[in-house]
Amino acid sequence: MTYEFDKDFWERHWQEGRAGGSGSMGGNPPNPYLARETSGLTPGTALDAGCGGGAEAIWLASHGWHVTAADISSEALARAAERAxxxxxxxxxxxxxxxxxxxxxxxxxxxxxxxxxxxxxxQLEFYDRIAGWVAPGGTLLIVGHLHTPESTGHGHQHPAEASATAATVTARLDGTEWEIVTAEEPRRTLTGHGGRAVPLHDVVVRATRRR
Structure with missing residues (x-):
C-alpha cells in the first residue's frame, strides 16, 4: 500500500505507536550518524526538520546546541516534549x-x-528547501532511508518521489556553494518487536555551506 505523507498520516502513525507501546516510536536512541557527523562542530543554533519523537533534537540540546525542532504531527511533538x-x-x-x-x-x-x-x-525538493535555511559556514545533515525493492522492515511502500540516493542529493548541492563532507549509503540493523532484526539501508549526506 502506498501512503500520502500528510498530517493525517503522521498523526495516525504516532497515535498507533503510542497505543501499541512501540519502542521505535520515539523511544529509540538517536541515530548513530548524528554523533559522528557533528562531533567536530561547535554547538550553536540548529533546526531539526521533521523531528518526530525528538531523539536527535534532544541529543543535540544535551550537547549544548539550541535546537528548533519542527514536525507536522502534534502527537509526535507531545511525545518529544515528554521525553525532553x-x-x-x-x-x-x-x-x-x-x-x-x-x-x-x-x-x-x-x-x-x-x-x-x-x-x-x-523528497529532493524537501532537501532543497531545508538547505536554504543553513547559514553561511553552517552544516546540512541529511539522513534518509534508501528505499529499494529488497528493503524490508518499513511496513509500507514508498512512492518513487519519496526516495533519494546519496548521488541524487549531492547533485542538487552546487559545488560553488557547498562542500560535500560525507556522501554514503551505509547498512545497519535495528532490533524490532520480539527481537526481530530489521535491516536498514540508509543515505547519509553532510555538506558545509561555503562562506
Whole structure:
C-alpha cells in the first residue's frame, strides 16, 4: 500500500505507536550518524526538520546546541516534549508544529538536519528547501532511508518521489556553494518487536555551506 505523507498520516502513525507501546516510536536512541557527523562542530543554533519523537533534537540540546525542532504531527511533538522533560536540556529546545512544505523559520541556522522525514512533497525538493535555511559556514545533515525493492522492515511502500540516493542529493548541492563532507549509503540493523532484526539501508549526506 502506498501512503500520502500528510498530517493525517503522521498523526495516525504516532497515535498507533503510542497505543501499541512501540519502542521505535520515539523511544529509540538517536541515530548513530548524528554523533559522528557533528562531533567536530561547535554547538550553536540548529533546526531539526521533521523531528518526530525528538531523539536527535534532544541529543543535540544535551550537547549544548539550541535546537528548533519542527514536525507536522502534534502527537509526535507531545511525545518529544515528554521525553525532553527528563533530559535536563529542555531549556535549549523549542518545539514547533509546522507543515514543512509551507513553513519558513524566518532565520538561518548553524546546523540544519533531517532524519528519515517524509513530508507530502518530493523528497529532493524537501532537501532543497531545508538547505536554504543553513547559514553561511553552517552544516546540512541529511539522513534518509534508501528505499529499494529488497528493503524490508518499513511496513509500507514508498512512492518513487519519496526516495533519494546519496548521488541524487549531492547533485542538487552546487559545488560553488557547498562542500560535500560525507556522501554514503551505509547498512545497519535495528532490533524490532520480539527481537526481530530489521535491516536498514540508509543515505547519509553532510555538506558545509561555503562562506
Amino acid at each position: 522533560a527528563t533530559s535536563g536540556a529542555s531549556e535549549r529546545l523549542q518545539w514547533v508544529e509546522a507543515d514543512l512544505r509551507l513553513w519558513n523559520p524566518g532565520d538561518r541556522f548553524d546546523l540544519v538536519m533531517t532524519h528519515y522525514a517524509h513530508p507530502a512533497m518530493p
